[in-house]
Amino acid sequence: MPASRYTVSDVMTHTAIALGRDASYKEIVALMDQWKVSALPVLEGEGRVIGVVSEADLLPKEEFRTDEPRPDEFAAASKAGALRAGELMSSPAVTVHPDATLAEAARIMATRGVKRLPVVNGVGMLEGVVSRSDLLKVFLRTDAEIAEDIRHSVLGEPAAPVGLDVTVADGVATVRGALSDRSLVPLVARAVRAVEGVVDVRMDLGAP
Numbered sequence: 677m678p679a680s681r682y683t684v685s686d687v688m689t690h691t692a693i694a695l696g697r698d699a700s701y702k703e704i705v706a707l708m709d710q711w712k713v714s715a716l717p718v719l720e721g722e723g724r725v726i727g728v729v730s731e732a733d734l735l736p737k738e739e740f741r742t743d744e745p746r747p748d749e750f751a752a753a754s755k756a757g758a759l760r761a762g763e764l765m766s767s768p769a770v771t772v773h774p775d776a777t778l779a780e781a782a783r784i785m786a787t788r789g790v791k792r793l794p795v796v797n798g799v800g801m802l803e804g805v806v807s808r809s810d811l812l813k814v815f816l817r818t819d820a821e822i823a824e825d826i827r828h829s830v831l832g833e834p835a836a837p838v839g840l841d842v843t844v845a846d847g848v849a850t851v852r853g854a855l856s857d858r859s860l861v862p863l864v865a866r867a868v869r870a871v872e873g874v875v876d877v878r879m880d881l882g883a884p
Contacts, residue, residue, distance in 0.1 A: 681829070682872040684781050685774035687813045688795050688806040694719045695729065697762030701737070704729055704761060717794040717802055718765045724800045727765030730790070734764065771796045774803055778811050778872065785811075817873035819844040826851075826874075830867045837864065840881075847875030855881040 693707060694717045707716060708731070715730035736756040758764045772781050772793045781793060785808060795804040823844040831840050831851075837860055840853035849868050855861065861879055868877045 682778055682814060683774065684772055684776045684778065684795055684806050685804075687778065687810040688774065688804040689810065690804045692717065692794070692802060692805040694723075694802060695761045696720075697726065697760065697765070699761040701734070701759055701764070704764070705734065713792065713807075715790070715792045716761075717769060717805065718761045718767075719802060723802045725769045725771060725794045725796050725802050727762075727767035728769045728790075728794065729761050729765045733766060769794055771800075772806065773797070778814065781806055782811050814872035815847060815875065819847065822847065822849065822871060822873045825871050826868055829871065830864070840864070842868070844874075847873060848878060849874050849876070850878040850880055852880045853882075 693711050693713065695704060695707070697718055697720060699707075699718075704716065708714065715728050717725050718727040718729060720726045733755055736754075737758075740756040755764055770784065770788045770790055770793060772784055772795055774795050774797070784793060785791065792805055792807045794802055795806055797803055823842055826842045826844070826849060830836060831842065837853075837855050837857070840851055840855065842849050842851050844850075849871075851864060851868060855864075861881065865877045865879055868874060
């Protein structure tokens with residue numbers, strides 16, 4: 677039973693706003709405000725991602741405007757005097773490849789505490805940006821689309837148990853039918869849950 681077919685390239689923003697390392701502090705703030713984003717990739721050469729400037733990188737200038745940093749704050753305070761993207765950016769950038777699954781992208785965002793990821797190819801060139809809101813786009817799929825996907829990609833597989841069908845309501849998939857081998861229940865449930873747009877899974881299975 678296959679996993680989800682959706683990858684980062686399916687949901688990412690292909691036209692990404694980016695900066696050069698010489699972009700000024702005020703240019704960065706203005707771009708973030710104009711495009712309503714919380715972070716911008718920093719590029720070098722023909723488009724290789726070398727870092728990311730986020731709101732967190734910009735805040736020390738305000739945070740330490742009047743107060744002296746404590747000893748444990750010197751690393752953050754060092755950015756208070758930075759004027760250019762190359763000084764402000766976090767490097768190396770936390771990135772993701774376009775063929776990564778949405779689950780992989782979500783895991784990177786959660787573990788690294790970021791809201792947006794530059795999407796790069798095998799040589800580090802920028803191809804787009806994926807955000808938390810992009811990852812949620814799959815939940816805009818209609819119930820009919822999700823049900824058809826489950827029938828085709830899960831229940832329609834040669835190795836899948838026969839005699840099962842699915843209905844979907846508000847993203848909740850209910851699998852019904854007869855299943856003699858109860859050891860297959862968690863496998864079917866896991867495969868259905870892997871279909872993009874599924875909010876939850878209910879198994880309503882009887883004996884054949």
